[in-house]
Structures are given as structure tokens and as C-alpha cells.
Amino acid sequence: MENSKQIKLSKAILEMKFMKRTKEKVEKEKEDAEGQAMYSGEITEEMRRTGNLVFISTSIVNCKNLIDGRLSFGGMNPEIEKLMANDYGIQLGEEEKRKEKDITDVEMAEGYSTVVNTVEKKFSKSNKHKFKNKKFMKPVDGPLM
Amino acid sequence: MPLKVGDFVLPGELIEDIKSIKGLTIVGPGLRQNEEKPNILCVTQPGTLRFKAPNMYWIEGKRKRYIPKKGDLVVGIVVKKSGDTLKVDIGAAEFASLSMLAFEGATKKQKPDVQVGDCVYAKLLNAHREMEPELVCIDSYYKAGKLGILPNQGFLLTISLNLTQSLLDIENPLLRSIGKKIPYEMALGVNGKVWINCKKSKEVIYLMKIFDVAERELHKDAVTVCND
Structure with a gap:
């Protein structure tokens, strides 16, 4: 072999x-x-x-998060409205929730981090001040008792 | 000068430093991969460059002609019936083909009752540049869901693609607020064709007028920009 x-x-x-x-x-x-x-x-x-990026082409529906176009309102077509409750209703609920939150999570996090930073700065500054104040004072040479 | 998100772009311009996840980038309409330098995107239609985190790029323009894309839900008119396949006008460059067997519960012997001139709400199964688009009226579980032949009573009109997209945005309250006043059902295809059904024909006309006004409202900003 x-x-x-x-x-x-x-x-x-x-x-x-x-x-x-x-x-x-x-x-x-x-x-x-x-x-x-x-x-x-x-x-x-x-x-x-060929580059190292892979491009996948998609429709505008996915880009803009568009909904299904088959809709019914006011009880015109109960069958469609039943189906709509599964997706359109949920999407609507999410949208309303998103609107209620006038500050997004990202904004909140950013705001919070800046607050933390400023507080931190304040502390660091004040610490320096304290050290400045606490200078070593030379004892005055004077006649000893 | 590198292009930024939100810029107005023209065909031929190149978009560099593309964001991606594990080398994967999702590209919407109006862009394609540049052939010479493969890591760069090339603009193919005028419009505004849009980006959605983390890795999605597309162009938003005022395109009039619908270009079929896989997975789109469209409204079409049956224009021809030949054997087992139907030819459907979806407003694209070419008629789409729809198999008679692609309806829920359809078999070789028991075919759905479709006539020339009927409207269908269907999904694009595949759409390539070189091939005719193919429609289906069932999902991957062989269920019709919302797809299928639209009832004979109803009215079909064509609106612009931009208006369609803005109406299909969940943030747009127009359709819901009309629904509070008038009971109606509709099939709004991404291709710009809208099928409406109301109880009275007066209400259909009312809806048509609403869409007309909405269309003008969309172009209002363009008009004001031109005046300035």
C-alpha cells in the first residue's frame, strides 16, 4: 500500500x-x-x-416593513378580518406601543450614560479639589515650648 | 465624496464602505453589486439612499413601473387562459403566469372557476430578469389564507407605487380611519393595483377621491420644493 x-x-x-x-x-x-x-x-x-461581501436582493416590502394588502374594515368581510387579527392587529399593537414610548431605549441608554459621565466628572473634579485643599502644611518653625 | 444615507443619488454612483453582518448585506430595489469592485454597490435608479440597521440598503425613488420581486403580494387581472396556466397582468413589463393548480384545493380534475377578466390577489413565487414572473395563490402549507380570486363585485384602480407603499406602512392611519366611517374591503397590491369593495357604489367613488387626494398630498412636498 x-x-x-x-x-x-x-x-x-x-x-x-x-x-x-x-x-x-x-x-x-x-x-x-x-x-x-x-x-x-x-x-x-x-x-x-469576488469580494468578501454577499449581497442578497430583497423586495421593498421587507425594506419598509410593509403589511399585507388584503384588508377589511367595518365588518365588510368577516373572514378577512379574522385573518387580519393575526398579523395586522399585532402589528398595530406594536406600533401603538412604539408611539407611546416617546423616548426609545437607545436614546434612554445614551442619556443615562451621559448622566453617568457627568456625575463621574463631577466626582473626579471634586476629588482633585479636595486634594488641592489638603496641601501639606509645613509646620511653622518656631521656638519649641 | 462618499455618499451618505439620505442623499439623493443618480444611476452609476457608487456606495462604498457597506455595512454587513458576517459578510452579508441585504439590498433592496435600485441597487446592484458593482462588477469591477465587488464590495461596492452601484446605484441603478435615481432616488434617495436609505439604510436600515444593521445591513439593509435600498433606493427610494419615484418609480412608475412595477418591477416584480420574489415574495411580493400583488393584485392582477387574468388576461388569458391557456390549458392549465393563466396569464395575469400585474402591471410589470411582462404578464405573469399563474398555474390553475396553485389554488387551494385545486386538483387536475377539479380546477378553480377563473374567467378572463377576474382579479386575483397572489404572491410572486419567483421573479427574475430573464424569466416571466410566476404567481401562486397558496402558501407553502397549501393554504390560501388571504390569497385567491377576488369577488366579482368590486372596483379596480391603479395608484402610484409611492402611494401604495405609504398606505401599506403600518404608521399610516389613513386606511383604518376610513374604515371607521365606511365599511369596506380592499386588496392593495405592491404593484399599485387596488381592488376595492364597498356596500354602495357611492362609497367606492368616495374612496377613489380619497386616494386621489392622498396622491396629491404625497407630491405636495415636491411641488413646494420646485417653487422654492
């Missing part, structure tokens, strides 16, 4: 009847090597051309 890598079998041996399987194996290896050599140039070319 260790023939394939180390020793190259001669053509004459491979032609022998009992070497049929080995011959197939050797031929396959040879083909693979050839194929790789042939396509390696192309692969790099392709790699050079």
Missing part, C-alpha cells in the same frame, strides 16, 4: 493483470493532480474578482 507515495511503479508493472486496481488508483491520483493544476489559476482569478 505504501507504493503510491514513495515508489513510482513503472508502466510495465502497472500493465500486469494483477495490478489492475493499483493502476486505477494511480491514474486517478494523476488526474486529480492535473485537474488541480489546471483550475488553480482560475480559482485565484475568481477569488480576486
Whole structure:
């Protein structure tokens, strides 16, 4: 079995009847090597051309979060209104909730962080002040008692 | 000068430093991948550049012609019936095909009763540039849901794509507030075709007028900008 890598079998041996399987194996290896050599140039070319970003195209419906267009109001088509309760009703509820929150979570977090920063600054400043005030006072040299 | 989100862009302009998640970016209408430099997007229609966190880009323009996109819910008119397939006008460049077997409960022997001239509310199964769009009236569970043939009594009109998109926005209260005054049902396709059904024909006319006014309101800002 260790023939394939180390020793190259001669053509004459491979032609022998009992070497049929080995011959197939050797031929396959040879083909693979050839194929790789042939396509390696192309692969790099392709790699050079395609970027590392994948673009998926989508419809405006997904971009703008549009709703289903089949609607019914005022009991005109009870069947549709039943179906609408599953999506339109939920979307409407979410929308109202979003409106009620006049400050979004992100804004809240940002505001909170700035408050934290200012308070922090205040403390750091006041600490410095304290240290400034607490200067080491040299004792006045005077006649000892 | 690099383009910013919210800028007015023209076809051919390039958008650099694209945001993405794990190398994935979602691109809406009006943009396509640049062929020379693959990590850059190329604008293909004039409009405003929009971005939605974390990785979605699209262009919002005043496009008149509907371009089919996979997954869109559209209203169409059956224009031709040939064998097992229907040809449906959805306002795109080409008629869409709708199989008779793509209705709920339809079999080879028992086909739905569709006539030429009927309106259907259907979903786009696939839409490529080189192929005719394909519609279905069932979801992946073989259920019709809201899709299907629209009743014969009703009225079809075409509105602009911009108005359709603004009406389909959940933040727009117009449809709900009309519903409080007038009981009505409608099928509002992303392609700009609207099918309305009311109890009285007077109310249909009333609704049509509302859409007309809404359309003018949409363009009002454009007019004021031009006047300034």
C-alpha cells in the first residue's frame, strides 16, 4: 500500500493483470493532480474578482416593513378580518406601543450614560479639589515650648 | 465624496464602505453589486439612499413601473387562459403566469372557476430578469389564507407605487380611519393595483377621491420644493 507515495511503479508493472486496481488508483491520483493544476489559476482569478461581501436582493416590502394588502374594515368581510387579527392587529399593537414610548431605549441608554459621565466628572473634579485643599502644611518653625 | 444615507443619488454612483453582518448585506430595489469592485454597490435608479440597521440598503425613488420581486403580494387581472396556466397582468413589463393548480384545493380534475377578466390577489413565487414572473395563490402549507380570486363585485384602480407603499406602512392611519366611517374591503397590491369593495357604489367613488387626494398630498412636498 505504501507504493503510491514513495515508489513510482513503472508502466510495465502497472500493465500486469494483477495490478489492475493499483493502476486505477494511480491514474486517478494523476488526474486529480492535473485537474488541480489546471483550475488553480482560475480559482485565484475568481477569488480576486469576488469580494468578501454577499449581497442578497430583497423586495421593498421587507425594506419598509410593509403589511399585507388584503384588508377589511367595518365588518365588510368577516373572514378577512379574522385573518387580519393575526398579523395586522399585532402589528398595530406594536406600533401603538412604539408611539407611546416617546423616548426609545437607545436614546434612554445614551442619556443615562451621559448622566453617568457627568456625575463621574463631577466626582473626579471634586476629588482633585479636595486634594488641592489638603496641601501639606509645613509646620511653622518656631521656638519649641 | 462618499455618499451618505439620505442623499439623493443618480444611476452609476457608487456606495462604498457597506455595512454587513458576517459578510452579508441585504439590498433592496435600485441597487446592484458593482462588477469591477465587488464590495461596492452601484446605484441603478435615481432616488434617495436609505439604510436600515444593521445591513439593509435600498433606493427610494419615484418609480412608475412595477418591477416584480420574489415574495411580493400583488393584485392582477387574468388576461388569458391557456390549458392549465393563466396569464395575469400585474402591471410589470411582462404578464405573469399563474398555474390553475396553485389554488387551494385545486386538483387536475377539479380546477378553480377563473374567467378572463377576474382579479386575483397572489404572491410572486419567483421573479427574475430573464424569466416571466410566476404567481401562486397558496402558501407553502397549501393554504390560501388571504390569497385567491377576488369577488366579482368590486372596483379596480391603479395608484402610484409611492402611494401604495405609504398606505401599506403600518404608521399610516389613513386606511383604518376610513374604515371607521365606511365599511369596506380592499386588496392593495405592491404593484399599485387596488381592488376595492364597498356596500354602495357611492362609497367606492368616495374612496377613489380619497386616494386621489392622498396622491396629491404625497407630491405636495415636491411641488413646494420646485417653487422654492
